[in-house]
Amino acid sequence: MEEIQKEESQKKVKVSVRNLTKIFGNRPQxxxxxxxxxxxxxxxxxxxxxxxxLRSISSDxxxxxxxxxxxxxxxxxxxxxxxxxxxxxxxxGSIEIDGVDVTAMNEDELxxxxxxxxxxxxxxFALLPHRTILENVAFGLEIQDMPVEEREQKARGAIDLVGxxxxxxxxxxxLSGGMQQRVGLARALASxxxxxxxxxxxxxxxxxxxxxxxxxxxxxxxxxxxxIIFVSHDLDEALKLGDRIGLMKDGIxxxxxxxxxxxxxxxxxxxxxxxxxxxLSRVLVAKDVMKRPSPLLPxxxxxxxxxxxxxxYGISSIFVAGGNRVxxxxxxxxxxxxxxxxxxxxxxVMVTDSPxxxxxxxxxxxxxxxxxTAYPVAVLDSERKIKGIIVRGSLLAGLARLxxxx
Amino acid sequence: xxxxxxxxxxxxxxxxxxxxxxxxxxxAWLLTHRSTKIAVMTLFGLLFIYLLDLWSETxxxxxxxxxxxxxxxxxAIPLGILASRSKVVDAALxxxxxxxxxxxxxxxxxxxxxxxxxxxxxxMIATIIFAMPPAIxxxxxxxxxxxxxxxxxxxxxxxxxxxxxxxxxxxVALPTIMAGVNQCxxxxxxxxxxxxxxxxxxxxxxxxxxxxxVDIGGGFEAGLCIVIIAIILDRITQNVIRSGFDx
Numbered sequence: 001m002e003e004i005q006k007e008e009s010q011k012k013v014k015v016s017v018r019n020l021t022k023i024f025g026n027r028p029q030x031x032x033x034x035x036x037x038x039x040x041x042x043x044x045x046x047x048x049x050x051x052x053x054l055r056s057i058s059s060d061x062x063x064x065x066x067x068x069x070x071x072x073x074x075x076x077x078x079x080x081x082x083x084x085x086x087x088x089x090x091x092x093g094s095i096e097i098d099g100v101d102v103t104a105m106n107e108d109e110l111x112x113x114x115x116x117x118x119x120x121x122x123x124x125f126a127l128l129p130h131r132t133i134l135e136n137v138a139f140g141l142e143i144q145d146m147p148v149e150e151r152e153q154k155a156r157g158a159i160d161l162v163g164x165x166x167x168x169x170x171x172x173x174x175l176s177g178g179m180q181q182r183v184g185l186a187r188a189l190a191s192x193x194x195x196x197x198x199x200x201x202x203x204x205x206x207x208x209x210x211x212x213x214x215x216x217x218x219x220x221x222x223x224x225x226x227x228i229i230f231v232s233h234d235l236d237e238a239l240k241l242g243d244r245i246g247l248m249k250d251g252i253x254x255x256x257x258x259x260x261x262x263x264x265x266x267x268x269x270x271x272x273x274x275x276x277x278x279x280l281s282r283v284l285v286a287k288d289v290m291k292r293p294s295p296l297l298p299x300x301x302x303x304x305x306x307x308x309x310x311x312x313y314g315i316s317s318i319f320v321a322g323g324n325r326v327x328x329x330x331x332x333x334x335x336x337x338x339x340x341x342x343x344x345x346x347x348x349v350m351v352t353d354s355p356x357x358x359x360x361x362x363x364x365x366x367x368x369x370x371x372x373t374a375y376p377v378a379v380l381d382s383e384r385k386i387k388g389i390i391v392r393g394s395l396l397a398g399l400a401r402l403x404x405x406x
Numbered sequence: 407x408x409x410x411x412x413x414x415x416x417x418x419x420x421x422x423x424x425x426x427x428x429x430x431x432x433x434a435w436l437l438t439h440r441s442t443k444i445a446v447m448t449l450f451g452l453l454f455i456y457l458l459d460l461w462s463e464t465x466x467x468x469x470x471x472x473x474x475x476x477x478x479x480x481x482a483i484p485l486g487i488l489a490s491r492s493k494v495v496d497a498a499l500x501x502x503x504x505x506x507x508x509x510x511x512x513x514x515x516x517x518x519x520x521x522x523x524x525x526x527x528x529x530m531i532a533t534i535i536f537a538m539p540p541a542i543x544x545x546x547x548x549x550x551x552x553x554x555x556x557x558x559x560x561x562x563x564x565x566x567x568x569x570x571x572x573x574x575x576x577x578v579a580l581p582t583i584m585a586g587v588n589q590c591x592x593x594x595x596x597x598x599x600x601x602x603x604x605x606x607x608x609x610x611x612x613x614x615x616x617x618x619x620v621d622i623g624g625g626f627e628a629g630l631c632i633v634i635i636a637i638i639l640d641r642i643t644q645n646v647i648r649s650g651f652d653x
Binding site: 082085087110111112113114115116118119120122123124126128129130131139140142143144187191197 | 573
């Protein structure tokens with residue numbers, strides 16, 4: 001724990017939010033007092049007709065970090081994001097960017113901040129329909145009164161960066177959703193801002209494209225070292241993207257931590273509801289939350305093959321299955337490395353007693369099993385054939401999806 | 407205002423009609439982003455009017471309509487922008503516009519005559535009052551309908567109020583605003599006929615004379631010319647709109 005704190009103190013704080021409260025309504029001060037007294041959102045609304053969106057949030061975002069805010073709709077995540085560049089005016093509290101208090105800025109200073117430091121990307125792309133892609137990307141620079149040639153050169157660079165070269169003279173209406181969001185991304189990158197605010201940036205894209213965009217964002221992030229604050233309602237997305245994830249509920253950050261922290265030690269209701277949800281997890285069975293088991297390892301293959309497959313698929317363990325996909329065991333990457341070093345067959349390092357469940361095991365019973373093992377859980381049918389695998393993320397994501405469907 | 411109309415009329419009167427017709431056709435072609443259909447229609451429509459021997463009246467009507475429309479828009483569009491930005495202006499304008507739109511158009515002729523006497527100018531004043539409401543309304547509506555996220559974009563990238571208006575709100579609202587311009591011109595045209603009752607010249611006067619003399623042919627000829635002008639102006643303004651977004 002101490003080590004973690006030490007490590008964190010070395011990182012530079014980029015955005016610092018202190019006691020941030022936002023109340024929507026015409027008499028926020030009345031409600032603010034009640035917020036300080038700790039009254040619930042519903043009670044405050046009944047008493048004052050004011051809607052409490054954020055309650056005294058304090059948090060830091062480090063330089064170069066991809067920080068994901070996640071929560072159900074109306075939990076305040078988009079409001080918090082918009083408070084950072086003051087598209088929404090906070091009711092009380094402060095926001096510091098690079099040590100400068102944003103809430104104390106006058107209009108000119110704020111405009112300067114928005115022009116040079118912060119880029120924003122929107123859920124529905126928000127491209128100007130009357131402008132070409134080049135003109136859209138150059139929009140932020142045009143606002144800064146940059147000369148045409150210079151801004152077009154920079155815009156072309158940004159378009160190139162997101163892989164849209166050749167579309168400079170197209171109009172947004174002629175582009176697919178994924179391409180439009182690339183334009184949105186390029187527009188935010190063009191002004192060379194070091195902070196990107198992304199509001200459900202990939203939510204309007206279809207799942208395949210969304211995954212590609214997530215991969216590209218991760219790659220871009222690695223190259224450019226931007227500080228990104230990403231709002232999402234998709235747990236899968238948050239787990240994939242976030243260096244740290246803030247789970248929001250009813251205007252507070254209920255839990256803040258890495259994906260691992262959140263999954264292993266769910267402190268807040270939001271995750272717990274998925275995990276222990278009274279009815280939801282009872283109706284779900286293993287079949288609903290499992291992933292396809294790609295790939296499976298034939299029992300007679302060697303450690304090299306196992307390592308190659310694990311590397312190719314980016315996984316740390318692989319199931320071994322005989323003919324007809326009958327479950328034999330699991331080989332971890334450590335095991336495979338050891339087998340390779342000692343030059344013994346994989347059988348020697350195969351774990352045969354890793355947990356398995358049946359297709360119709362209720363999700364509720366999966367939780368303790370998941371908690372008690374370091375391996376993925378194999379889902380078998382009655383003939384012990386591998387039908388799928390469950391890892392923590394897929395279980396939670398399956399539950400989250402159900403939540404959305406209901 | 408009379409100077410404007412007269413200047414317009416004299417200028418166009420100085421050019422030989424056939425050449426002017428050709429110029430109009432080319433202008434229509436250019437304004438509609440090279441729509442041959444509309445250019446040809448303009449050409450034949452105006453030739454038809456020329457052959458009916460109503461050319462000088464038509465020029466005068468055009469001068470009246472366009473001058474009124476320009477003055478109307480010069481007032482209406484800024485007012486519409488103001489109304490879109492201020493609830494107070496919007497609330498104050500609304501009943502006034504309701505009044506202007508529902509009042510029978512003949513009623514405007516009475517004060518116009520009292521203040522400006524008979525002639526083209528009072529006719530234009532009445533026309534301006536009559537043609538203004540839709541232009542204000544549609545400008546206001548168009549700007550208010552600009553999607554919230556586009557407004558957020560301009561703010562998030564640090565646009566000033568003016569930049570937001572000029573670079574985002576007006577261009578995005580343009581199709582709606584142009585619909586207002588179109589309505590404004592159409593209403594102005596319909597009003598010039600009525601304005602003939604207080605001495606405004608042009609095709610309206612011919613229609614009025616047709617009524618007074620029970621001259622079916624003469625009335626119809628003038629009426630037909632008005633219809634032709636209306637169609638030409640309508641198609642041109644509508645297609646200026648569409649060309650803005652049909653890329």
